[in-house]
Amino acid sequence: MSAAGAHEARATEWYCEAYGPEPAEIGALCFRSGELGKRVCNDQDECHRVMAAERRRVFRRISERAASGDQAMVFLEGEFSSPEQLLGGGQDQEADG
Numbered sequence: 001m002s003a004a005g006a007h008e009a010r011a012t013e014w015y016c017e018a019y020g021p022e023p024a025e026i027g028a029l030c031f032r033s034g035e036l037g038k039r040v041c042n043d044q045d046e047c048h049r050v051m052a053a054e055r056r057r058v059f060r061r062i063s064e065r066a067a068s069g070d071q072a073m074v075f076l077e078g079e080f081s082s083p084e085q086l087l088g089g090g091q092d093q094e095a096d097g
C-alpha cells in the first residue's frame with residue numbers, strides 16, 4: 001500500500017531533541033523555552049544546533065563539578081561518556097537489561 005504523504009517532518013512541527021515525542025504530548029515542545037506549549041527554536045535545524053551546544057555545555061559543567069568533588073556529578077560523569085548522551089542526544093542508545 002502507499003504511504004500516503006510519507007509523513008514528512010514539517011518545518012514547524014518537530015520534537016525537541018531534548019524531549020522527544022512523549023513529553024511533546026503534554027506540551028514540552030522546546031528545551032529552550034522552559035514553558036509548556038511554547039517553542040523558541042525557529043526550525044529543527046536551529047533546535048539541533050542549540051541542543052548540540054547545550055549538551056557540550058552541560059557535559060563540561062559535569063566534568064568541572066566532578067573534578068571539584070561533587071559526588072552527584074562524579075556519578076553523572078560515569079554515566080555519560082560523551083555530550084551526545086545528554087539531553088536526548090543518544091535516544092537510540094538502550095540501557096542494558
Ligand SMILES: [Zn+2]
Pocket residue numbers: 016017029030031032040041047
Ligand atoms: Zn528546541
